[in-house]
Amino acid sequence: MKKKISLIAAGLLLAVPTLALAEDAPVSEMTYILNTFSFLVMGILVMWMAAGFGMLESGLVRSKNVATICLKNIALFGVAGILYYLIGYNLMYSGVDGGFIGSFGLWGADDAAAAAGDYSAGYAAASDWFFQMVFCGAACSVVSGCVAERIKLWSFMAFCVILTGVIYPIQGSWGWGGGWLSEMGFVDFAGSTIVHSVGGWAALTGAIILGARKGKYGKDGRVNPMPGSNIPLATLGTFILWMGWYGFNGGSVLALGSAGDAIAMSNVMVNTNMAAAGGMIAAMALVQVLYKKVDVTMALNGALAGLVSITAGPDTPSLGAATLIGAVGGVLVVLAVPFFDKLKIDDVVGALSVHLVCGIWGTLAVPFTNADASFLTQFIGVAATGAFVVIASSVAWLVLKFTVGIRCSEEDEFRGLDVSEIGMEAYPDFQRINIGGSGVLPGVPGAAAAATAARPVKQS
Secondary structure, eight states, X not given: OHHHHHHHHHHHHXXXXXXHHHTTSOOOHHHHHHHHXXXXXXXXXXXXXXXXXXXXXXXXXXXXXXXXXXXXXXXXXXXXXXXXXXXXXXXXXXSOXXXXXXXXXXXXXXXXXXXXXXXXXXXXXXXXXXXXXXXXXXXXXXXXXXXXXXXXXXXHHHHHHHIIIXXXXXXXXXXXXXXXXXXXXXXXXXXXXXXXXXXXXXXXXXXXXXXXXXXXXXXXXXXOOOOOSOHHHHHHHXXXXXXXXXXXXXXXXXXXXXXXXXXXXXXXXXHHXXXXXXXXXXXXXXXXXXXXXXXXXXXXXHHHHHHHHHTTOTTSXXXXXXXXXXXXXXXXXXXXXXXXXXXXXXXXXXXXXXXXXXXHHHHHHXXXXXXXXXXXXXXXXXXXXXXXXXXXXXXXXXXXXXXXXXXXOHHHHHHOHIIIIISOOSSTTEEEEEOTTTTOOTTOOGGGSOGGGEEEEEOO
């Protein structure tokens, strides 16, 4: 028995130099395959988040606008794919070289070297394009819910073209494409700023320029709740987003070709989960304290707040730290919803509170657990990205406003965009009758109003 142990020990000692050399060895075919597989599967999970956004927003808008919100969410994903192919990917990743922008031109896969047996690229080119493209679509989805119920369909689609084709890839090149922010040491692991706050800044400018829904804010400063149509659907959307976030953050490890990569991905996914849990529980507790009742929509947004908060740095925290980062996000979202309502900025689904506020918090929180990040650099990244997106988005919204117009008529808004914009209702057998505040939690603002203020009634 002792002889066997000695032989095993000797074998392990002989293996040590081999393992050390393996770090510098050429990428194997199996590593290439596993990395490519990871990009594709994680990209599919991120694409699944588009369904989550669609269901969440469908549940939080009124029933007369549900079909339109469904159409917008699937259509913007198509726009993101086409624009990222035509211009976006190369603007973000081709020839940035420490600068502010990449190159113009169509993207095309080049896997000739791998086909010939050289796997040094690490993964198939198309798998990388696909993974990056679905992130672009996610940024655009943030805007959809915020400006819902009063924006013209084709004006919104035109803005999506600008956001996915120009705004998102240019700022993305600064941090992820080898641009000036990455040279400074800016850290945004999976996109708290580069994806989420970008969508939030674009949504903020759109909501301000578009204006609030009719009747949302009274002359006396009162906020009139406009409850959503379907809380179970919004809950399903949140679960889908939570699940898709494992691909969002886990896939951002960008490799699965070694045991170290597998360990890193596992840690990222678990931290992602704990942040969501912390955000949800913190939001529930604070709403109970402030309003004496727990609001379902605040719990949902609390979970999403935790997810956004951890996205900038899910690779370095402990489980406890990840939970706390998410919990702070949950607190912030509860406080941010009434803050935006006081400013009379009408955000139908709470996207600004979740994606903008918590995207900023998550990015600034990275240095707490990552010694390689600096608070100053993180702040510069947040501020520069915000300034660029606000200016570019404002120009885009204003050009659309003064040319084709961005807001539907008051009559169309009253009838609902399902009938006026697309001629199709999500629930054709039912109509919604708003019952003057019945069942609404007193003092609970905006998207955090209970859904019991309206009931479905069979049409005659």
